[in-house]
Amino acid sequence: MRAVPEAMAEKLMATAGEFVASWDDVRIDDIAAASGVPRATLYYYFSSKEDILAFMLRRMLDRLTEAVAAADDADDDLPTRLAAVIRAQLSHLGEYPATAQLLISNLGKAGKLPDIAAAINASFHEPVRRLLAQGAADGSFRSVEPEMAATALYGAVTIIGLRCLLIDGSIDVDAVSAQIVPMFWSGLRPEAGA
Template sequence: MRTVPTQTAAKLGAAAELFAENGVDQTKIEDIAAATGIPKATLYYYFTGKEEILAFLFRDVLDRVADEVDIAVQSDRPGAVRLAEVIRAQLRVMAEQPAVCRALVGELGRAGRIPEIAAMIHAAYYQPVQDLLAEGVADGSLRQVPDPGSVAMALFGAVTISALSYLVTDQPLDEERIGGAVITTLLDGLRPR
C-alpha cells in the first residue's frame, strides 16, 4: 500500500460510516468514492480494495491508541494511576472514532485475519500494559499477577467491549463514566491485598 496523503486519509471517515452501517461486503468502492469525495481511481491508486481501506482505518485507530497509551505509560506516577490513564486513553480514542469502532464489531473476523493488526495491538497495548503491570508491582500500587499477558488482553477486551456496547447502539461514549466503572472494577481487583 502506498502512503496515503493526510487530506485523503481525513476523508476516509465516511468510509468507516459505510462499513459500520452496511458491512464491508455490502459496501461498494463506488459507495466509498461517493461518500468520501475521493475519486474511485484515486482510491484504487492507494488501496487494492475496500478491505485494505478497512485495514487502513483500523491501523489508524491503533496508531492513535499507541500514541495515547505511550503518553500515559511514560509519566512518573504510580503504575495503578498510569494504568487508569491507559484505560481512559483507549476510551478517548474510541470515542473520537466511533464509526471505525462500530465497523470493527461487524468485521471482527476479518480484522482478526489481518496479521499486522494483531501485531499492532500487541505493540500498542499488550506489551506496554504488561510492562506497566510489572512497574506497578515494583512501586507497590499493583499486586503481582500470574500471567501479565492474559491480564493485558483482559483489560483491552474489557475496555473495548464496554465502549463498543455504547457505540453500536449509537449512545455517546462518556469516557469518564465508562472509564470510572471499568477502572474501579479492574483496578480494585489488581490492588495489593
C-alpha cells in the same frame, strides 16, 4: 504500495461512519461516492477493498498507540498510570467510534493482516501488560500473570467501550472510568468493613 495523500486519508476517515453497518454491503462505488474520491483513484492507491479497510484500521490504531503513550506519564505511580491508559483507550474509542466499530466488526479480516494484529497489540495489550508486569514486580499490584490480566483488561475495556457506543452512541469517559477502574482495582469481593 504508494503513499496515500493526507487529504485523501482524511476524506476516507471522515466518511468511515457510512460503512459501519456492514463492510460487505458497502460497494467500492459507495466508498467513492461517500468520500468524494473517484473509484479509479482509489484503485491507484489501494490494491483492493480490503486494503482500504486495512488502511483505515491501521491509521486509527496508530493514533490510538500515540494517544495511549501520551497519556502514560512515567512520573505517576503505577495504578494512576494504568487508569490513565484505560481512560485514553476509552476516550479514543469514543473519538473515533466509526473506525472502532469497524475494527471490532471485522476482527476476522483484521486478524489476517499481521500488521493490524501487531497494531492492536501495540495499542491495547502491550501498554497494559508492561504496567502490570512492573506493578507485580514492585508490589504496586497484586501478583497476577501480566499476560492474562492484560488480556482481561483489554477485553473488558474494549467490549465496554463498544457497548456504550452501540447503546448510548457515545462514551462518557469519566462516568465509565469511575465505574470500572475501582472494579479492576478492588474486584467483586465485598468490602471487609461493609
